[in-house]
Amino acid sequence: TATMNVPKGKYFDYLKADGTPAKPGDTLPIKVTIGNSDYQAQGKVQPDGNQIAVTNMPQIPKGATATVKFSLPAKVKHHGLLETTPVQDKPIGTITGDGQTYDLKTPAGKDFLAYILDPETGELVLEKVPSFVFELKNGQTGYRNPTVMEMVKGLPTPTANNWDQANADQWLTNQQGREPTNSTGKVLSVKDTRPTKQGWHLTMQLSPFTLTDNSYVLGDNGNKLGGKARLVLTDQTTQIAAIKDNNNATPVKNMAAGGTDWSLGTQTGNVAAYLGIEPTATAKAGQYQATATWLLTNAPE
Structure with a gap:
């Protein structure tokens, strides 16, 4: 049985199904793809509000090689930055199973999220x-x-x-x-x-x-x-x-x-x-x- 821990980027809020920011204790539906099969899992926002623990993952055959894919909806928080700013968030999460822990990676194979934030004009x-x-x-x-x-x-x-x-x-x-x-x-x-x-x-x-x-x-x-x-x-x-x-x-x-x-x-x-x-x-x-x-x-x- 695998579990995942996914930290939230510094400048992001994870979103619930209704589009509002997730808070500690909220659960989020997460579609997980293992191999060629899709599963519906749930992640729970942890008390610190900065990470999600996915504990009801489908079982993966022991000793088998499997690629796990998933995505989480998020939006940029109000950040107050007044100039264009490149950001790297690391780590982006881990998956644990069979006594082993592996770093999650982006589709490009990176173990960090890289993005650029435009200046915030606010409203x-x-x-x-x-x-x-x-x-x-x-x-x-x-x-x-x-x-x-x-x-x-x-x-x-x-x-x-x-x-x-x-x-x-x-x-x-x-x-x-x-x-x-x-x-x-x-x-x-x-x-x-x-x-x-x-x-x-x-x-x-x-x-x-x-x-x-x-x-x-x-x-x-x-x-x-x-x-x-x-x-x-x-x-x-x-x-x-x-x-x-x-x-x-x-x-x-x-x-x-x-x-x-x-x-x-x-x-x-x-x-x-x-x-x-x-x-x-x-x-x-x-x-x-x-x-x-x-x-x-x-x-x-």
Whole structure:
């Protein structure tokens, strides 16, 4: 009975059947060819995460000469190299049986893997953006929709027009944790894997709040451009950005060069957001909605 031990190259991740990187304890299906016959074996990623042990190999007749062939799917990890780099990984593994151990070799007969890595450019990605359902705090634990009269008078009251923790309960808020049916989640996050880390800039624009049947724009007295509502993003204690519902792009985060990932909220706690409505001559009852558009650019402003 033969067993194989296959170390993982420094810059590689072995992949599971679903294409995700294999972790310690994961098992991988491996097709093994011995002579002219194919077999299905399994390899287990070892606790150090850097090698695979294949222990359920088919038996090979004792004393016989056999060539064992196999392959493992892998992908290059994020490596952060800034210039083209030749690499040699050695050893590439062993096969043991009948008290003997043999080095595995590449199809070219080498006992090392030789490859060249291109510089890694990485990527800048807006990973997640939140969706909000805004309601008015009602007592210690309850929430409710605002009345038409409250919307006409304005929320919060004119004396609390600037958000801070002390008057947070006077604003419409998403802190009950509800999400719309087409929700994109509760978290705002940017991922930056670029090795150069030249910074980035994130803006948001908000369309006018409109009744769901599109028949009325909030505060419409012949003006359908919006601007009567203001969405405030916070980190629970400090205002991050205030965006009016007038389709104007507003800065949310300006990451300086050298900075990296950034996020607001958690999937259980969500982004702390608040909504204020300016006093308006008219308001109509119903559910209002607006669309947030996010723009991530690859350098700070």
